[in-house]
Amino acid sequence: MTAALRSELLKLRTTRTFLGIVIAALALVGLIGGAMSAAAPFDEIESPGRDLIDVAGLLQPFALVVGILAVSTEFRHGTITPTILAVPNRVRLMLAKLGAHVLAGAALAIPAYALATLLVLIVLPARNVEAALSVGDATEMLAGGIVAVALLAALGVGFGALVRNQVGAVIAGLGWMFVVEPLLTALPTVGPEIETYGLNGSITAVTGSTFGGGSDLSALAGGLLLAGYAAILAAVGVYTLRRRDIG
């Protein structure tokens, strides 16, 4: 198991893709967070600190993509063949990929949240803006944010194993997150349920985000819900990969 995990971690490190995604995500968080902390008026904002840390949540779609690429890239380049030859037990292979990408998600989230925290600690006081965020709440946000990113990466791994077509899976994953689910929340009756219990709703709850009015769910409930979605997609991904003919 650890052998397969180490191999997956090496694979992540040895193409430019993952590094490129990390750099792009950090640049985005730094740019938006930097501009916001330096220039936003924050007049009517209840907690400038909370909003600023929330900016690190911008990397969530990046984490989803990192996860989706785990299996779909192997199919795209045909490396799935040597990979399965080395680890013929496909359940073990998927567990290794899930583990590696949860760690990759954390590797993506930790510097981004650290950066956002630094902005709260350095730029806001320099401007005499009150962060209005307790250490306890901040800790909860950081932990929730990192967990959300790691779980999104895991969810992506399952989804990429299910869809397999690299470009299609990325478009479908991001499309669900940014287009389809938001549209569904406008439906009568089920709309509000989807808003609360859908993918985005669970992310809002676990991260403690207040954009769009926050969530009725607790952070723990949101985390469990997101973990549930990730587990379902991982299970479906494993099932599909096990049945699939390679080549």
Add this chain to the structure above:
Amino acid sequence: MGSTVAIEVEGLSKRFGTTLAVDDLSFTVGHGRIVGFLGPNGAGKTTTLRALLGLVRPTAGSTAIEGRPYERLERPLEAVGAVLDGGMFHPGRSGRNHLRSLALAGGIATSRVDELLELVELSDAADRRAGGYSLGMRQRLGLAAALIGDPRVLVLDEPANGLDPQGIRWLRDFLRRLAGEGRAILVSSHVLAEVAQTVDEVVVIHRGRSIEQAPIGELLARRAGGVRVAGPDAGRLADILRADGAAVTVGDDGALAVADRSGEQVGALIAANAIHVAELSAASQSLEEVFFELTADGDDGKASA
């Protein structure tokens, strides 16, 4: 017994939709043997090899490496190495890192990577991204990947595809050396001549079915040589030759194939009996003709051997 048979394919069938790609195929490969797995494109060779390696799920039948299905091998890369078609590496990853990732996954010391790069003459290019490799370099990287676990069995799918004559020769010598070390090698090809000088035995398949499994020497002795005669009096010549004890077969076009007489012997009979012929030629069946004959006749895909 399981330890003496390197590869065993037993009653293997694989259906893709309505196509039966492999149809009740059985053969074995012993340790230390090089077996050519031959058939025209689309005969089911790749599907068979992929089923053997646990990549394709059989519709029926079973496959085993040293007595076990691939998925149940304890240390698969030390049992089998495979070179299959279709990329097999990420263009943005260096050859060295590709091999390292496989070594890690297979629980093999990464010091083996440098040895292999040396062996396949890729050391100089090892740290370049594999997407920039020439075709020959890619093939050699594939071979290095197959050999990473120093496997006892090698499976190669059309390894000579796209190689120049020099590359084919390099490959041939390389395979000979590997077999000399006691490894079993199953190598597929759609061109018999490519492997004829390398293999000990051949398994010929056509439309997913086995139509021949024999030592290469036996196959050639049985199939090659003879004289071909055509013309208006061919039928009379056939009677005379048969009376003389020759093995004569009459083709669809009325031409004779005489397996065990030289051109001179047949020519003497023609002259002595004043037979009118239009054509007399040495059949000198090439390897390709043998192969073509094996795989072309019979619409049911089952040739009489």
